Amino acid sequence: MNLIETQQLTRRFGRTTAVQALDFNLPAGSLCALLGPNGAGKTTTLQLLLNLLAPTAGGARVLGVDVRRLGEREFAQIGYVSENQPLPLWMTVRQYLDYCRPFYPAWDRALEQTLRAQFALPPDRTLQQLSRGMRMKAALLSSLAYRPRLLVLDEPFSGLDPLVRDEFVRGMLEVAATGEWTVLVSSHDIEEVERLCDRVALLDRGRLQLDEPAEALLGRFRRVEVTQAPAAAGPAAGWLDWEQAGALTRFVEPAYAGEATAAAWRERFPGATVTAQPMTLREIFVTLARSGRAENRRGAAA
Amino acid sequence: MKLLWHIVRKDGARLRLPLGLWGLLLLAKLALGAMLRAGGGADYVWFARLELYINLCTGLGALMVYVLVALLIHEDALGEASAAWRTRPISRARLLGAKLLGALLMFGVLPVLLSLPWWWVCGFGLRELGVAVLETLAWQALVVLPSLALAVLSHNFGRYFTLTLAVIFFVALAGMLQLAYLPDPAQAPLPVRDSRFWVVLALLLAGIVGVVLHQFLTLRTWRSCALGLGALALALASVSLWPWDVVTPARLANPAAARGVTLASPWATLDRNSEHQPNNVRVQFAVRNVPDGWVALGYTAQLSWRGPEGTRLGAHGWVSGGTPQEKFARSVHQVLQLPPERPDAETVRWQAQRLAELRARTGTSWVQGPPPARRPGEQAFTAYVNVKGYRGDELPAQLAEGELTTDHELARPVPLLDLPLKPGARRSQGARSVRVTRIEPNPTKGHEADLIVRAVETQPSDLLRWLVPMFRYGWGFKLDGTAGYWLVDRAQGQARWQTSMGMGPTVWVNAVQLTWARWDVRAPRVVRGGQWVTWPANWADVVSLALVGYDQATPFQRTLPIERLEDPKAPAPETP
Numbered sequence: 001m002n003l004i005e006t007q008q009l010t011r012r013f014g015r016t017t018a019v020q021a022l023d024f025n026l027p028a029g030s031l032c033a034l035l036g037p038n039g040a041g042k043t044t045t046l047q048l049l050l051n052l053l054a055p056t057a058g059g060a061r062v063l064g065v066d067v068r069r070l071g072e073r074e075f076a077q078i079g080y081v082s083e084n085q086p087l088p089l090w091m092t093v094r095q096y097l098d099y100c101r102p103f104y105p106a107w108d109r110a111l112e113q114t115l116r117a118q119f120a121l122p123p124d125r126t127l128q129q130l131s132r133g134m135r136m137k138a139a140l141l142s143s144l145a146y147r148p149r150l151l152v153l154d155e156p157f158s159g160l161d162p163l164v165r166d167e168f169v170r171g172m173l174e175v176a177a178t179g180e181w182t183v184l185v186s187s188h189d190i191e192e193v194e195r196l197c198d199r200v201a202l203l204d205r206g207r208l209q210l211d212e213p214a215e216a217l218l219g220r221f222r223r224v225e226v227t228q229a230p231a232a233a234g235p236a237a238g239w240l241d242w243e244q245a246g247a248l249t250r251f252v253e254p255a256y257a258g259e260a261t262a263a264a265w266r267e268r269f270p271g272a273t274v275t276a277q278p279m280t281l282r283e284i285f286v287t288l289a290r291s292g293r294a295e296n297r298r299g300a301a302a
Numbered sequence: 303m304k305l306l307w308h309i310v311r312k313d314g315a316r317l318r319l320p321l322g323l324w325g326l327l328l329l330a331k332l333a334l335g336a337m338l339r340a341g342g343g344a345d346y347v348w349f350a351r352l353e354l355y356i357n358l359c360t361g362l363g364a365l366m367v368y369v370l371v372a373l374l375i376h377e378d379a380l381g382e383a384s385a386a387w388r389t390r391p392i393s394r395a396r397l398l399g400a401k402l403l404g405a406l407l408m409f410g411v412l413p414v415l416l417s418l419p420w421w422w423v424c425g426f427g428l429r430e431l432g433v434a435v436l437e438t439l440a441w442q443a444l445v446v447l448p449s450l451a452l453a454v455l456s457h458n459f460g461r462y463f464t465l466t467l468a469v470i471f472f473v474a475l476a477g478m479l480q481l482a483y484l485p486d487p488a489q490a491p492l493p494v495r496d497s498r499f500w501v502v503l504a505l506l507l508a509g510i511v512g513v514v515l516h517q518f519l520t521l522r523t524w525r526s527c528a529l530g531l532g533a534l535a536l537a538l539a540s541v542s543l544w545p546w547d548v549v550t551p552a553r554l555a556n557p558a559a560a561r562g563v564t565l566a567s568p569w570a571t572l573d574r575n576s577e578h579q580p581n582n583v584r585v586q587f588a589v590r591n592v593p594d595g596w597v598a599l600g601y602t603a604q605l606s607w608r609g610p611e612g613t614r615l616g617a618h619g620w621v622s623g624g625t626p627q628e629k630f631a632r633s634v635h636q637v638l639q640l641p642p643e644r645p646d647a648e649t650v651r652w653q654a655q656r657l658a659e660l661r662a663r664t665g666t667s668w669v670q671g672p673p674p675a676r677r678p679g680e681q682a683f684t685a686y687v688n689v690k691g692y693r694g695d696e697l698p699a700q701l702a703e704g705e706l707t708t709d710h711e712l713a714r715p716v717p718l719l720d721l722p723l724k725p726g727a728r729r730s731q732g733a734r735s736v737r738v739t740r741i742e743p744n745p746t747k748g749h750e751a752d753l754i755v756r757a758v759e760t761q762p763s764d765l766l767r768w769l770v771p772m773f774r775y776g777w778g779f780k781l782d783g784t785a786g787y788w789l790v791d792r793a794q795g796q797a798r799w800q801t802s803m804g805m806g807p808t809v810w811v812n813a814v815q816l817t818w819a820r821w822d823v824r825a826p827r828v829v830r831g832g833q834w835v836t837w838p839a840n841w842a843d844v845v846s847l848a849l850v851g852y853d854q855a856t857p858f859q860r861t862l863p864i865e866r867l868e869d870p871k872a873p874a875p876e877t878p
Binding site: 071104 | 304305308312315316377383384385386388389390391392393396
């Protein structure tokens with residue numbers, strides 16, 4: 001079952017198209033990272049999914065309900081943490097949780113206390129007195145304590161130092177281990193996302209570039225180095241980041257399928273030495289983003 | 303409902319400091335009111351200073367309400383996509399309910415609760431309490447409702463303030479355009495002008511309610527703005543363009559008590575003005591068969607006649623029944639159960655002799671004697687009607703077929719309290735109380751026995767007392783029915799109206815009206831040996847100031863044809 005489904009979801013701001021004809025599904029139980037460079041439309045997509053913005057065209061369903069009709073019943077099952085969302089800074093952590101609690105019939109006091117201890121949140125300090133990381137933890141706690149079916153995180157690691165970030169991710173993973181959660185997280189912080197997510201969606205200029213399980217993605221991308229390649233050999237269709245420097249040729253293979261792909265390389269570069277290395281999510285992201293920009297430039301020039 | 307209260311409690315906790323400050327300001331205002339009410343023997347400057355402080359508190363309080371409303375709404379801002387409530391299980395309707403409930407509690411219930419001890423001290427009964435609560439809510443609504451409409455359209459104070467300035471600018475601009483391009487509202491018939499007031503009020507109220515509901519339920523800020531501006535523009539246009547009289551039907555009531563009352567002897571005079579000023583028509587008439595114990599009050603007048611093309615034309619004005627002494631002396635005499643007045647024989651003789659001498663010396667009869675005695679149940683009135691758009695020489699012919707319609711009320715004088723002329727004397731009747739603070743000689747009047755009596759008067763401000771006749775008679779009404787003070791000498795059977803010229807500043811403190819009253823009380827005089835002397839010598843001990851109010855008003859309307867029109871300033875006919 002999909003908790004999120006979008007059909008041709010589009011949002012324009014004047015002449016700028018922030019999200020363009022997005023078709024995206026998020027199955028229940030997934031931990032999905034929504035990646036993309038600045039201005040890719042990640043935050044807009046999340047805001048569309050939570051009815052914070054109205055779509056210009058297309059539509060979306062969250063928890064089986066049209067996003068335009070999301071009501072109290074649905075929001076009681078959705079957690080949302082965003083770096084942009086203002087918190088009531090005048091409240092203490094205790095007051096904040098006391099305020100949020102009555103809105104959620106499924107609020108779990110035991111889980112709240114566990115998470116509060118785990119996040120080391122001082123109950124009598126006002127949110128104003130907390131560091132940015134602690135505030136994000138308080139926001140996360142207020143969005144986890146009712147065991148939401150869907151958790152949406154918008155740049156949750158932004159501005160956090162590595163230690164807090166690590167604690168945050170660890171906390172998330174521990175919570176994720178306690179039940180069936182569906183998480184959609186948008187972030188620039190790919191290393192943290194890689195630890196957290198089992199699925200990756202990439203947005204660029206409002207368009208969905210890819211959406212697949214992280215394992216499959218990592219499995220099909222390879223950085224390939226060819227030494228002593230024939231001078232006439234050019235890139236095959238689909239290869240990314242092609243570069244040649246003297247006897248060394250480098251490219252990224254986005255469709256690696258084991259021995260069959262290796263055989264195809266050997267056939268293309270007879271007599272050459274071909275080595276292929278797995279790539280990190282970060283490298284894949286950078287490669288895709290770079291090739292996207294290059295395509296952009298070509299489009300603009302044409 | 304539980305969650306509604308939960309949100310209200312959160313807002314209350316958030317705003318506790320500014321709300322506390324506002325509450326303190328209200329209490330300070332009430333304390334100043336209590337000081338004024340107690341104000342023993344203090345002078346006018348002291349009263350005026352406290353009045354200034356009270357008015358400052360009122361102004362500052364209104365400003366704080368303007369800010370507090372914004373804080374209340376912006377706590378869960380509507381126009382901001384990142385506002386936390388939007389991703390929590392809080393529906394827009396629930397948030398609207400919570401904010402309205404919060405506004406009612408903070409800006410309605412809180413001032414009422416704080417004012418209760420004040421009203422209790424002022425002796426308010428249940429009716430006065432009910433009216434005071436309504437009045438407090440109405441005054442609060444005057445600031446809260448427009449602020450609410452502006453606050454829901456903005457999500458921070460900067461935008462709220464900018465929007466306020468924009469609306470003020472829009473109203474000013476629309477007002478200028480209205481003056482330049484639309485008909486002058488003052489030219490409209492009086493009932494239409496009155497109708498416009500209520501229509502504009504209704505439109506503004508509907509606009510505010512529409513903006514708040516629409517914005518909360520749809521979060522479409524631009525559409526809400528358009529809705530608000532539309533209502534505002536419509537209201538401004540209605541000031542000049544609303545054509546229908548929607549209030550007259552509400553005024554028409556001719557109950558049995560007024561059935562026998564008739565109007566008679568209309569005598570119209572044309573007062574010609576300069577070329578640039580409109581002409582006035584004065585119509586003197588009598589109201590007859592006023593039931594015993596009642597007095598007739600006059601309000602608005604309408605003069606109508608056939609125009610040049612047979613159309614019905616009209617002009618509006620107001621009705622005066624003369625001085626309170628002329629109008630009410632007889633009925634006041636009755637309700638105070640005074641013995642028949644016994645004029646001093648020597649004084650009457652001397653006055654008659656002086657009058658005859660004066661007439662003989664001047665050779666004319668313009669020196670008027672005492673007004674002619676009227677029949678029982680008859681009162682004299684004059685209607686003053688402003689006739690615009692007609693040249694004076696056209697009017698006599700037109701008015702030959704004219705008729706006069708006047709609005710009246712029958713009221714019954716009611717004695718309220720009797721205040722002795724003693725410093726420190728206090729008398730109360732219900733929620734109204736008067737305390738004499740000082741009595742001193744009045745040398746300016748040239749008679750050393752005359753006195754200046756100062757007092758502080760406290761009474762419910764009773765907005766309804768103003769609003770009901772305003773609705774019934776329009777802005778043109780004169781509140782003849784308000785209470786007045788009479789200097790009463792029971793031994794001599796005399797009741798003399800004390801002019802209100804001496805009434806000092808009035809200040810309103812949470813539905814209580816405090817007036818610094820001053821009466822120039824003229825000592826009773828008789829002629830002895832050709833000289834005016836004070837009599838009796840201990841007059842201040844035997845007279846009192848009686849407060850007489852008017853109750854059980856019964857409105858009625860009458861129409862009578864104009865029988866005669868005089869034109870004393872008519873230009874002489876040209877000679878060939």
